[in-house]
Amino acid sequence: MGDIARQAPEKDTGEDIYQYLLERITNLENRNLELREQFRQMESEKRYVETQKIRYERELRKLKSEIEQLRSPPLVIGTVTDVIDNSRVIVRSSAGPRFLVRTSQLIDPDLLKPGVRCTLNQQSLAIVDVLPTSYDAQIYGMELVESPEETYENIGGLEPQIEEIREAVELPLTKPQLFEKVGISPPKGVLLYGPPGTGKTLLARAVAHQTNAHFLRVVGSELVQKYIGEGARLVRELFDLAKQKAPSIIFIDEIDAIGAHRNDSTTSGDREVQRTLMQLLAEMDGFDNRGDVKIVAATNRIDILDRALLRPGRFDRMIEIPLPDHQGRLAILKIHTQHMNIGEDVNLSEVSRLTEGKNGADLRAICMEAGMFAIRMERDAVNSDDFMKAIDKLSVDFDRHHFHTTFGEMFA
Numbered sequence: 001m002g003d004i005a006r007q008a009p010e011k012d013t014g015e016d017i018y019q020y021l022l023e024r025i026t027n028l029e030n031r032n033l034e035l036r037e038q039f040r041q042m043e044s045e046k047r048y049v050e051t052q053k054i055r056y057e058r059e060l061r062k063l064k065s066e067i068e069q070l071r072s073p074p075l076v077i078g079t080v081t082d083v084i085d086n087s088r089v090i091v092r093s094s095a096g097p098r099f100l101v102r103t104s105q106l107i108d109p110d111l112l113k114p115g116v117r118c119t120l121n122q123q124s125l126a127i128v129d130v131l132p133t134s135y136d137a138q139i140y141g142m143e144l145v146e147s148p149e150e151t152y153e154n155i156g157g158l159e160p161q162i163e164e165i166r167e168a169v170e171l172p173l174t175k176p177q178l179f180e181k182v183g184i185s186p187p188k189g190v191l192l193y194g195p196p197g198t199g200k201t202l203l204a205r206a207v208a209h210q211t212n213a214h215f216l217r218v219v220g221s222e223l224v225q226k227y228i229g230e231g232a233r234l235v236r237e238l239f240d241l242a243k244q245k246a247p248s249i250i251f252i253d254e255i256d257a258i259g260a261h262r263n264d265s266t267t268s269g270d271r272e273v274q275r276t277l278m279q280l281l282a283e284m285d286g287f288d289n290r291g292d293v294k295i296v297a298a299t300n301r302i303d304i305l306d307r308a309l310l311r312p313g314r315f316d317r318m319i320e321i322p323l324p325d326h327q328g329r330l331a332i333l334k335i336h337t338q339h340m341n342i343g344e345d346v347n348l349s350e351v352s353r354l355t356e357g358k359n360g361a362d363l364r365a366i367c368m369e370a371g372m373f374a375i376r377m378e379r380d381a382v383n384s385d386d387f388m389k390a391i392d393k394l395s396v397d398f399d400r401h402h403f404h405t406t407f408g409e410m411f412a
């Protein structure tokens, strides 16, 4: 600035004025260049802030819809006992009492006949939906797969655990005569326990694949939270369906949601959980362990499980699925990169060394993210740098998620 504002020379010979103007023009040009550069930088900062804004808006929308979902009350199941007119019917709720309820205009009045099952809003008790009369596993969030595609080769590490589950679940299904000859009963239920994302579901699916069995998966928390008063009935239907589809493997994920130890069941939610657990124990007790239905359950919280579940004849075989060690992580990384175009500079052993404490699900995410970095750079092979960036990104995401969870819990 000082240069530009310099005073004109006192001696105003033509030569001096010419020099002065030339200098001034050069200074102004330099200044112009500087300002242009600053402008370019600010433009790019603006673009960066705009993309950040879009990202945060997207995240906000996602979190809002999650909150919305969490806030929407669970539905009560009922059976229509009487139809008064097009807008009013009498419904017996699954918890027992009968109500005169209104139906929404969205529901075809022809569908509402005595005996039809429907869902009711927990607060207003208005009919929200009509359930199909035929048994439909999917409405209860059950997953039924004829024979899953996962095999033991898709599991990295966990060799001793694979061996154990093969003995406890696969052998009794494929060679029951071995147990008869020796005169011992195979285990009834197998409990897989360990931190999340370590391959418990994967292992159960692989056993079902190996034995050509149907795979029936339910999530403990959904059994008791999705349809109030239905938990025990769902457990009964789950076992009926498993017998009907035998050979089959029932997989109960998050069993701690129904099998947590509690001292007093005072709230109605607790009683619901208790009823569901009692039904599960009853089904397991009335079950022939030489049959061709096997039960596998999984939990991240073995410490809170009710001891009743772990008694002989119930989940009496427990298999720990720990976080992978260096060799385990390397094996998992090899599985998840086997179809990727990996550059020669990638050292998976190094990636494994840098991902201590990560689980199988994280490692899969790192491989995918590394692939995304290569795509963004329009390369067709993934290089070492992509993996390093993916590890950094996943660690940041993990910390952010952890922060949100802890922060959320503080205000819950």
Ligand SMILES: Nc1ncnc2c1ncn2[C@@H]1O[C@H](COP(=O)(O)OP(=O)(O)OP(=O)(O)O)[C@@H](O)[C@H]1O
Binding pocket: 154, 155, 156, 157, 158, 195, 196, 197, 198, 199, 200, 201, 202, 203, 253, 298, 299, 300, 332, 335, 359, 360, 361, 362, 364
């Ligand atoms: N040991 C492993 N080998 C290969 N892939 C794995 C392994 N563990 C986890 N994964 C990957 O992570 C995904 C999630 O793992 P999975 O659902 O089996 O974990 P989980 O232990 O059942 O977790 P949760 O307790 O959260 O239900 C799998 O589909 C798989 O792609």
